[in-house]
Amino acid sequence: RQHIDYKSMKSARVIKEKSIPFIKPFYPKPQALCKNFRAYFKEGTYNEQTNAILEFEERLSKFLGVKYCVSVCNGTLGLIIALRVLDLKGNVILPSFSFSATAHALTWNGIRPNFVDIDPKTFNLEPKKVKKAVNSRTTAILAAHMFGNPCQIEQLQDIAKQYNLKLIFDSAHALGSTYKNKLIGRFGDLEVFSFHATKLLPVGEGGAVVTNSKKLYEKLKYVRTQGNRGDGNCIIVGLNAKISPYGAMIGLEGLKNFKVKLSGRIKLAQYYFDLLKKIPGIHFQEITECAESNFQYIPIVINKKQFGCSRDRLFDILKRKHIYTRKYFHPPIHKFRCYKHIFNKENLKNTEDISNNILCLPFYDNIKKSTIETVCSNIKKLANRFTLSDEHI
Numbered sequence: 001r002q003h004i005d006y007k008s009m010k011s012a013r014v015i016k017e018k019s020i021p022f023i024k025p026f027y028p029k030p031q032a033l034c035k036n037f038r039a040y041f042k043e044g045t046y047n048e049q050t051n052a053i054l055e056f057e058e059r060l061s062k063f064l065g066v067k068y069c070v071s072v073c074n075g076t077l078g079l080i081i082a083l084r085v086l087d088l089k090g091n092v093i094l095p096s097f098s099f100s101a102t103a104h105a106l107t108w109n110g111i112r113p114n115f116v117d118i119d120p121k122t123f124n125l126e127p128k129k130v131k132k133a134v135n136s137r138t139t140a141i142l143a144a145h146m147f148g149n150p151c152q153i154e155q156l157q158d159i160a161k162q163y164n165l166k167l168i169f170d171s172a173h174a175l176g177s178t179y180k181n182k183l184i185g186r187f188g189d190l191e192v193f194s195f196h197a198t199k200l201l202p203v204g205e206g207g208a209v210v211t212n213s214k215k216l217y218e219k220l221k222y223v224r225t226q227g228n229r230g231d232g233n234c235i236i237v238g239l240n241a242k243i244s245p246y247g248a249m250i251g252l253e254g255l256k257n258f259k260v261k262l263s264g265r266i267k268l269a270q271y272y273f274d275l276l277k278k279i280p281g282i283h284f285q286e287i288t289e290c291a292e293s294n295f296q297y298i299p300i301v302i303n304k305k306q307f308g309c310s311r312d313r314l315f316d317i318l319k320r321k322h323i324y325t326r327k328y329f330h331p332p333i334h335k336f337r338c339y340k341h342i343f344n345k346e347n348l349k350n351t352e353d354i355s356n357n358i359l360c361l362p363f364y365d366n367i368k369k370s371t372i373e374t375v376c377s378n379i380k381k382l383a384n385r386f387t388l389s390d391e392h393i
């Protein structure tokens, strides 16, 4: 007879109920999706050009106020094809403080990443350093709106114009963020979004490349589909980067209440900041002037001396209490094993400082205020509980 350990099953359930996840995707209600799913199955088509995909792209471009949108199967592939259609060579300026995909997309295109340091307050590329880093082989700037905080877009646009560089935004985090009252999505040559389960418009796996250029839009459509315009004779080396019809249907539904969700999220983020600001040694990301963040994540930077223990120790203790945080982004990309041999002389002090001390806290659309209070009171209890020599225990 199979032995069932009810006791440990019960305690696992209690832990799960009590634990605070880092993120919870907030999908549309299944009932809302059923009708569209049923219609799709009834249609019996496998063509990627289902109405759902076309409608999703149309609604998304209208929402963002951008002319063209090409949906893709994830943000990484979105970045890869965005760079491909620009036909870039040489090196491209980007932050090392980002998710791996920002740099991998360049490497997959045979372009050398040219890492530039971030502003330690906004965690985004520092325009002055970007300008300094431009050299004769630089062909573009790939900037990321870190954690939803828009970059200093105008300054980057000026540099791109001055040196005749392409400007691409990795906007994976920034759906709903604004710069000078305009939604992110309308800037640069191309912008790329992610609709991964952890993002504000979760579809499972998905993304989109948006642009105001018809020429780039046409190219993007082909490159997403092997480079095939429909006659089987590929005009460009493409790949299969199409979103699934199911993803598009989930995205369409998610867009319906996006604005309401976003304003609720902004209020909850403020609640977090109000509770945390009283704790010594905790610093927040500074939102760029004239911009608004969607607060994709709630990052805090720990000043070990003022707080009383390191980021790593805080992470471990919270984890033991089943409060799950993430060290986004640690290590920075130039320290990855796959890049280390190439970028061993980089001078990216702010990037390394922030990466060593940052912690992103649990946050999702429907997080309860009481959950935020639990996270903050646990952090508060730890502040100054240790002397720095305890760090080595």
Ligand SMILES: Cc1ncc(COP(=O)(O)O)c(C=O)c1O
Binding pocket: 074, 075, 076, 077, 098, 099, 101, 102, 144, 170, 172, 173, 193, 194, 195, 196, 206, 207
């Ligand atoms: C900054 C950034 N860029 C790109 C991506 C890639 O998006 P995806 O996971 O949809 O491939 C991510 C994913 O989290 C990201 O954080």
